[in-house]
Amino acid sequence: MKVLKFGGKSLANGEGIKSVVSILLNKIKSKEEIVVVVSARGTATDDLFELLERAKKGEDYQSAFETFKNNQLEPFSTVDFSQEFSFLEKIFEGVNLLGDYSPKIKDLVTAYGELLAGKTVTALLKENGVNAQYTDSRELFKTDNVYGEATLLEEITEENTKKYFKNIDLTTTVPVVTGFVGASLEGETTSIGNNGSNYSASLIAGYLNAEELENYTIVSGIYTANPLLVSNAQKINHLSFNEANELANLGDNVLDAKAIIPLVKKNISLRILNTFEPESPGTLINAEASSKNGIKAISVQENMALVSLEGRGLLGKVGIDARLFAALQKENVSVGIISQGSSERGISFVVNGKDAHKAKDALGNEFNLDFLSNDINRISITRGVAVVSILGNSLSSFNTSYTALVNNNIKPLLINNTVTGNNVCLVIDNKELRKAVNVMHGEIFGIAKKINVAVFGVGLVGGTLIKQILESKENILKRKGIDLNVFAVANSKKVYFNADGIQATWKQDLKETGIPYKGIDAIVKYAKDHHLGNLIAVDNSASAGMTENYIPLIESGFNLVSSNKIGNTKSLDFYHELRLALAQNRKQYLYETNVGAGLPLIDTIKLMHASGENITRIKGVFSGTLSYLFNNFSAKNVKFSEVLNEAAEQGFTEPDPREDLNGNDVGRKLLILARELDLQNEFSDVEIHNLIPEHLRDGDTASFLSKLEELDPIYQEIKDKQEPNHVLRYIGDLHGDLASDKGILEVKLVSVPRDSALGQVKGADSIFEIYTESYGDQPVVIQGAGAGANVTARGVFGDIMRLTELEL
Ligand SMILES: NC(=O)C1=CN([C@@H]2O[C@H](COP(=O)(O)OP(=O)(O)OC[C@H]3O[C@@H](n4cnc5c(N)ncnc54)[C@H](O)[C@@H]3O)[C@@H](O)[C@H]2O)C=CC1
Numbered sequence: 133m134k135v136l137k138f139g140g141k142s143l144a145n146g147e148g149i150k151s152v153v154s155i156l157l158n159k160i161k162s163k164e165e166i167v168v169v170v171s172a173r174g175t176a177t178d179d180l181f182e183l184l185e186r187a188k189k190g191e192d193y194q195s196a197f198e199t200f201k202n203n204q205l206e207p208f209s210t211v212d213f214s215q216e217f218s219f220l221e222k223i224f225e226g227v228n229l230l231g232d233y234s235p236k237i238k239d240l241v242t243a244y245g246e247l248l249a250g251k252t253v254t255a256l257l258k259e260n261g262v263n264a265q266y267t268d269s270r271e272l273f274k275t276d277n278v279y280g281e282a283t284l285l286e287e288i289t290e291e292n293t294k295k296y297f298k299n300i301d302l303t304t305t306v307p308v309v310t311g312f313v314g315a316s317l318e319g320e321t322t323s324i325g326n327n328g329s330n331y332s333a334s335l336i337a338g339y340l341n342a343e344e345l346e347n348y349t350i351v352s353g354i355y356t357a358n359p360l361l362v363s364n365a366q367k368i369n370h371l372s373f374n375e376a377n378e379l380a381n382l383g384d385n386v387l388d389a390k391a392i393i394p395l396v397k398k399n400i401s402l403r404i405l406n407t408f409e410p411e412s413p414g415t416l417i418n419a420e421a422s423s424k425n426g427i428k429a430i431s432v433q434e435n436m437a438l439v440s441l442e443g444r445g446l447l448g449k450v451g452i453d454a455r456l457f458a459a460l461q462k463e464n465v466s467v468g469i470i471s472q473g474s475s476e477r478g479i480s481f482v483v484n485g486k487d488a489h490k491a492k493d494a495l496g497n498e499f500n501l502d503f504l505s506n507d508i509n510r511i512s513i514t515r516g517v518a519v520v521s522i523l524g525n526s527l528s529s530f531n532t533s534y535t536a537l538v539n540n541n542i543k544p545l546l547i548n549n550t551v552t553g554n555n556v557c558l559v560i561d562n563k564e565l566r567k568a569v570n571v572m573h574g575e576i577f578g579i580a581k582k583i584n585v586a587v588f589g590v591g592l593v594g595g596t597l598i599k600q601i602l603e604s605k606e607n608i609l610k611r612k613g614i615d616l617n618v619f620a621v622a623n624s625k626k627v628y629f630n631a632d633g634i635q636a637t638w639k640q641d642l643k644e645t646g647i648p649y650k651g652i653d654a655i656v657k658y659a660k661d662h663h664l665g666n667l668i669a670v671d672n673s674a675s676a677g678m679t680e681n682y683i684p685l686i687e688s689g690f691n692l693v694s695s696n697k698i699g700n701t702k703s704l705d706f707y708h709e710l711r712l713a714l715a716q717n718r719k720q721y722l723y724e725t726n727v728g729a730g731l732p733l734i735d736t737i738k739l740m741h742a743s744g745e746n747i748t749r750i751k752g753v754f755s756g757t758l759s760y761l762f763n764n765f766s767a768k769n770v771k772f773s774e775v776l777n778e779a780a781e782q783g784f785t786e787p788d789p790r791e792d793l794n795g796n797d798v799g800r801k802l803l804i805l806a807r808e809l810d811l812q813n814e815f816s817d818v819e820i821h822n823l824i825p826e827h828l829r830d831g832d833t834a835s836f837l838s839k840l841e842e843l844d845p846i847y848q849e850i851k852d853k854q855e856p857n858h859v860l861r862y863i864g865d866l867h868g869d870l871a872s873d874k875g876i877l878e879v880k881l882v883s884v885p886r887d888s889a890l891g892q893v894k895g896a897d898s899i900f901e902i903y904t905e906s907y908g909d910q911p912v913v914i915q916g917a918g919a920g921a922n923v924t925a926r927g928v929f930g931d932i933m934r935l936t937e938l939e940l
């Protein structure tokens with residue numbers, strides 16, 4: 133025999149009640165013996181309470197009562213509720229006249245939620261030819277007369293229940309029992325408290341030695357975290373009674389600790405099932421131990437309050453805690469987490485939000501004299517906090533979750549662990565709850581760590597990057613358990629958001645539903661409002677203005693990746709400020725593509741320098757554009773302007789190609805490398821041979837591009853004047869005493885033998901010769917495509933992936 137319990141949401145009008153009937157009919161068809169226990173349908177309990185309140189306050193309760201009645205009658209119109217409705221009507225009239233009601237009346241009225249539900253389910257089964265038997269639990273469940281939360285008189289209840297069911301043949305009859313409701317020995321209606329229907333069902337299962345209790349809810353079982361908070365929470369297939377009890381105690385709202393006890397006593401399995409997916413096996417809870425590592429889950433109690441008692445005079449005083457607890461006990465306030473510093477100057481504890489004032493007043497009264505003597509200075513309440521409990525995580529393994537929280541700018545107000553159990557609890561600001569739970573869930577379960585990326589600049593490089601990310605997303609999720617979620621894309625005019633990640637249609641979405649881009653504030657706010665953690669901002673613009681946002685972004689919890697070189701080539705003051713902000717906020721900044729596009733140059737130099745290798749010179753062709761330009765111009769009989777146009781078409785040039793031709797781009801790259809070696813150079817220190825004749829330097833890009841041909845005779849003459857078998861190359865050279873404060877940084881056009889290393893560079897390749905003390909005359913050479921949207925975007929992607937492996 134099985135007991136089937138259906139919760140209020142399962143029994144609500146529409147799909148719910150239909151599914152319940154279908155589940156029951158299937159069980160009956162397959163000849164299962166069942167006892168059904170029902171909660172009040174939908175919001176019936178709250179509605180009845182609301183009606184009482186309206187009646188008490190003299191408000192119009194009649195129309196709300198009509199709605200209530202219609203809701204109850206909705207599944208069919210044949211059932212006769214006239215007696216129940218007219219009884220309730222009379223009570224509301226009385227309450228309306230008196231302007232008040234007692235807890236006894238409240239119990240009586242709210243019991244009608246279950247009483248009507250029981251009748252409804254019975255009638256629906258009868259309509260389907262089932263011999264259903266309505267069972268008013270007041271006949272079985274006897275309690276004391278503490279209205280609101282009566283205590284069950286177990287012996288009588290057990291005897292009543294056994295006697296009642298002895299006379300029922302479960303092979304032919306389906307009893308439908310009202311949950312939650314009981315009666316005093318005098319016959320007055322009582323309630324057995326919150327989650328009473330679960331308790332009723334467990335008791336019946338226990339008394340009747342049921343094979344299993346199936347508890348139908350609107351979730352498919354117990355999850356590693358509330359799926360409404362954590363989208364990738366995983367279903368737990370099996371829990372031991374101990375674990376279930378622990379979870380229930382930690383605030384899991386599907387489980388109820390009190391309701392587990394009768395099942396443990398008789399070793400009866402509990403299965404949490406979904407009314408809307410009855411074929412799913414749900415979560416099985418029984419006496420068997422789960423996997424050897426035990427179960428891990430996160431549970432949350434929202435709307436709690438932190439009450440703090442502070443005072444200098446508390447130090448060393450005996451009995452303060454005893455007085456505190458006694459005062460709270462008098463007011464029936466239950467205390468959750470409690471914390472007292474070793475200095476004994478303050479005690480903080482967590483209570484349900486609704487009890488916070490009661491707790492403060494109780495302490496105010498108790499410690500009145502201590503206030504006067506200045507031993508206590510303050511009793512304060514911090515409202516809007518949540519308690520997050522991690523089951524199966526002791527303090528020794530909590531470090532990764534804690535680091536992840538801090539890196540995401542979440543500062544727990546209190547941390548607490550149980551000495552014997554295996555769980556850690558944190559008190560967190562409600563506003564940070566979703567983010568905190570997601571961050572910790574990702575850390576603990578090591579699956580699908582969600583990385584939230586905002587891409588600024590979606591031109592050649594940015595656009596290619598997004599394409600690459602979207603193409604590899606699935607694969608990265610599978611291979612590395614990293615969920616790369618691009619939640620914002622911005623160009624200089626518009627920004628488009630999607631908290632669940634942009635799709636292949638992002639260009640159109642940006643155009644059609646993007647909002648005007650007015651700076652980073654909207655992006656920071658969006659990330660905050662949507663509780664997005666593990667944040668990365670990617671700068672693929674060439675804008676100096678964008679680099680002004682770096683520090684505010686870091687301070688708002690973002691890590692940085694940039695292909696934009698300007699951030700690293702502004703003043704040294706800014707360079708240092710940026711690094712200080714990174715250190716202070718424990719954030720990372722990667723910019724491998726700043727020099728040599730996707731080539732692993734910056735990393736190599738950083739590593740050599742960090743390991744004490746003395747780099748004495750770095751020389752080479754730093755610009756992909758100018759490499760392409762001079763390689764082709766030197767090798768072929770073509771016009772300088774034609775090759776330059778080709779370089780732009782292939783995506784090698786800067787958004788403004790003059791930045792390549794005037795040497796600034798190479799100058800920036802040289803400076804970036806110099807600063808990696810701790811040299812204190814400024815951009816003004818770079819000696820640059822500007823390839824643009826002075827009369828073409830001013831004006832806008834378009835007018836410059838229209839006059840490109842004016843460059844042809846100038847460079848043809850330079851080319852012709854070279855020694856035989858020589859070619860032109862535009863190089864960067866960092867030399868001088870690199871162990872001192874400043875190096876010599878030169879950007880110049882040179883003519884080199886065709887068969888030299890520089891002379892043999894092809895296409896848009898860059899070449900970097902790194903001379904060091906250990907390698908002597910033979911430099912370490914890094915060579916390859918030094919520009920182009922694909923390789924650059926791939927390099928930026930590489931930086932993002934490297935960040936995902938760090939603790940963000
Ligand atoms: N093309 C290449 O081979 C390489 C390029 N880079 C760097 O990549 C960056 C991007 O280059 P491209 O994609 O070719 O440029 P692009 O001109 O195609 O795209 C730039 C994007 O930045 C946006 N933008 C400009 N100012 C902005 C602001 N303040 N906020 C947000 N977005 C803004 C523009 O609207 C545009 O979407 C440049 O900094 C460049 O130096 C780095 C290495 C190699």
Ligand SMILES: N[C@@H](CC=O)C(=O)O
Nearest residue numbers: 755756757785786919
């Ligand atoms: N315009 C730059 C792009 C890469 O940094 C170049 O040509 O090298």
